[in-house]
Amino acid sequence: EGGEQIFVPWPAPPLASREHAAVRVRVAHGAEWSQWSGRSVVEAGLLKASDWTASFVSPVGIGALHMPAPVLSDVFHIPGEVRRARLYATAHGLYVATLNGVRVGDALLTPGWTSYRHRLRYHTHDVTELVRGGENTLEFLLGNGWYRGRLGFRGERAQYGDRLALLAQLEVTTTDGRVHVVGTDGSWTARESEVLADDLYDGQRTDLRRRGHGWRPATGAVEVVPGDLGRLVAPEGPPVRANRVLSAQKVWLSPAGRTLVDFGQNTVGWVRLRVRGLATGSEVVVRHAEVLEDEELGTRPLRTAEATDSYLVAGTGEEVLEPSLTFHGFRYAEVSGVPGLRAEDVEAVVITSDLRRTGWFRSSHELVNQLHENVVWGTRGNFVDVPTDCPQRDERLGWTGDIQVFAPAASFLFDVGGFLGSWLADLAAEQRPDGSVPYVVPDVLYDDSPAAAAWGDAAVVVPWVLYRRSGDRAVLE
Structure with a gap:
């Protein structure tokens, strides 16, 4: 009730970890109410560090920098018919998960790029249809990505660390009501994959002969490594x-x-x-x-x-x-x-x-229409988890000045609230003691040059644009 019809506060107690609820909405126009919408289900992930029983693990003896990408795996048994299964996962590096030989979900380049020293995303995957009663195999291919790959035009690698690591927790509820938890720990195993080299700038080299049954990969153990569970955050926007x-x-x-x-x-x-x-x-x-x-x-x-x-x-x-x-x-x-x-x-x-399209433009002049389409395609290409300056050369960084200028156009074309909201959280995390912000976010240049207009203005311009476009006061608070 009341005049606010968007971003209405959640009308119930906050959801606890793993809890889900069915939601429907309706709106008022004067004294008249619309029909109720259909039901949507919202589900909470793991909201507290104590919800995780799994540990970060890293391969031993394989998967080092400039070596083939590692696969971490575990074979486990589920005693009964599966009613519900959720996989919570993140990595130091990129991960591609498969369960019983089937790729998990359609998200790419997970867990994405955030200011890893402050925030690390985890994703929740519904894998109910992939887990079966009896023996199962869960595997993760790990890649360098933004964590350990080349970043910026200075040729630097491993800016966040030189070891890839995985954190994964599978929770399976069987029809008898019992919950079975499979988490990364020291019992997992590692092997070399068919990916001989991978880098976001330089590309990927793959030996498909290594997928054959006759190939005997190098194998090794894993070990538990430090990982701050307090840095874990759920995604605020859609994945790549x-x-x-x-x-x-x-x-x-x-x-x-x-x-x-x-x-x-x-x-x-x-x-x-x-x-x-x-x-x-x-x-x-x-x-x-x-x-x-x-x-x-x-x-x-x-x-x-x-x-x-x-x-x-x-x-x-x-x-x-x-x-x-x-x-x-x-x-x-x-x-x-x-x-x-x-x-x-x-x-x-x-x-x-995967941002929802919200704005379109069409005129009687085909060259103007093509110019607009170039803007749309340029947005798609530069919005790969972080708003970047370019998607092709040895840069691809979240320049603050670029998105400060482009935010009004981007927020007209697409629903960028979660996408830019996540980036702003990184901007706040990277803010310097004097209140200024880096030239790129996440900050991988570590440039101690004085703050400058246009780039530093992103800290106030981008939130204001999002508020003006959406009415969401939370982005200003």
Whole structure:
């Protein structure tokens, strides 16, 4: 009741950890009330550090910097029929979870990038359909990501730490009401994966022969490592997801005889290839760029970012080649190692933070319309978990001055409340003792230069824009 019809306070006691509730809403216009909406279910995650019985664990002897990416796993038994199952997970690095051989969820590049020294996201996954009574196998592929990979234009790596680590807790409720908890601890095992190298700037190298049954990976133990459970936070906005797939518009040979692909749109994500008939161990290389130069792939704007994915194929019929621990900004790709590449066998997977579209524009002038579409695509490409300056070169940082200027347009086009709200929480965490804020958030430049107008203004301009757009006073408080 009352005049406020948006951001109405929660009308019940706060949910406790793991608690869920069905919610429906209606609005008033004068003395008349609308019909009730359909029911939506909200569920709380693990809200207290004491809810976690799992520990951060790190592989021993494998998975070090410049070594193949590790897989951490556990085999466990569930005595009975499964009624409900939730997986809570995060990592120092990126993680890709599989349960009984099936990928968990559709979120990409989890747990995303936050100011890791202050805040680390965990995600909650509904895995009820994946857990079964009896024996189960839970696995996590770990990647360098923002935690241990190259960050910024100075070539620095491992800014947050040089060891990858995993925190995971699976809670399974069986039909008899019992809760069975499987958490990361010293009993888990580690092995090398098929990912030989991974980096957000430089790309991913994968040996698909390592997926075969005849491969004997290097294995090792894990050990419990320090991890501050008090830094864990739930996501405030949607994760990065695959947004769409772009077909190849043209495949041709360059003057130098190289196979080039044009996807017809500057975008962010990666190239997916389907290959067949290649000999075991054949190498396929995919290079990415936004432009052509002298009719060849133009990589100079990338500076030192290699933006290259490569594969050693298994040679077992048709194979799908795509990375999982990197992304690129590109319109064009150069593909080597696939003779006679066909357009129908190559496509671009577009990724972005999965924000709800809220604003559109259309005019009678097609060039103006195209300019607007460029803005929309530029937003998608630069909103990959953090609002960045660029998605392709050796930078991709959350420059405060850039989003201060662009926030009004972004908040018209998309529901950015949670996305920018999370970034503002990092900005507050990175704030200096004198009240100024860094030039980039999360701060990986550690520039002690004096604060400057435009960049420092983000601390007040971005919250004010969000308030004006949404009416949410909490962003100002």
